[in-house]
Amino acid sequence: MIKKIVFATNNLNKIKEIQAITPSNIEWISLAEAAIFEELPETRETIEANSLQKGERAFELADLPCMSEDTGLEVEALHNEPGVRSARYAGDLSTSEENIDKLLGALHEIKNRKARFKTVISFCTKERIIQFEGILNGEIAQDRRGSNGFGYDSVFIPEGQMKTFAEMNLEEKNQMSHRKRAFVKFLSYLKLNQHDSSK
Ligand code: ITT
Secondary structure, eight states, X not given: OOEEEEEOOOOHHXXXXXXXXXXXXEEEEOTTTTTOOSOOOOOSSSHHHHHHHHHHHHHHXXXXXXXXXXXXXXXXXXXXXXXXXXGGTTOTTOOHHXXXXXXXXXXXXXXXXXXXXXXXXXXXXXXXXXXXEEEEEEEEOSSOOOSSSSTTGGGEXXXXXXXXXXXXXXXXXXXXXXXXXXXXXXXXXXXXXXXXXXX
C-alpha cells in the first residue's frame, strides 16, 4: 500500500536528499500539492520543538500524515551554537554564505573544531506524534571546500572522512548523513506500524 505523506519543508535540497532514499511505497506530497502556502512557523527554542511546530502546523492545515524536520549545526567550542539558530546565525534574513562567514570568523584561531549535525524528524498523524533523531559528528574545516550540497556543507567534514560534505556527491552524503540517520529510523517505524493512519 502506498502511503501518502506530506513532506513539510520549503527546502528543495532536503527533498532531493530524502527522495534519493525513499522506498517506492511512500509518495511525498509537497506543501504546494497539499495547498499549504503559508510559511510554517519555526519560533521555538530547540531543534526538537521547532521540528514539532512545523509538523503540527502542517498537519492542522493538510489533514494528511505530515513529516517535518529541523536540522542544526552544533559547534562544541561555541557552546553548541548556532544550533537551533543555524538558519539565522548571521541575522534573520542571512544567506548560507553569511552564516558560514560568521562561523569561520567565530572559530578563527580556535583549535577545537568539533561539531555535529542534528536532525529531528517529526511525524504527525491523527493517532500520534513521534520524533526521530539523527546525529552526525564531525569537524569544521578551516575554509570552504567543494560546491555540492547546501547550507553548511562546504565547511563540515564528517568524522573519519577527509572531504567536506560539499566535496561529496549526494549518494556519498546520504550514506552517512544526520538526515539519513533520522530517516532510516522513521522508515523502520513505518514498516512496523503500517496500519498507522493512512489518512
Ligand atoms: P525547512 O524549515 O523549510 O525544512 P530550512 O532550510 O529552514 O527548511 P532548517 O531550519 O532545518 O531548514 O535548516 C537550518 C539551517 O541548517 C539552514 O541554514 C540550512 O541550510 C542548514 N542545514 C540543514 N541541513 C543541512 C545539511 O544537511 N547540510 C548543511 N547545512 C544544512
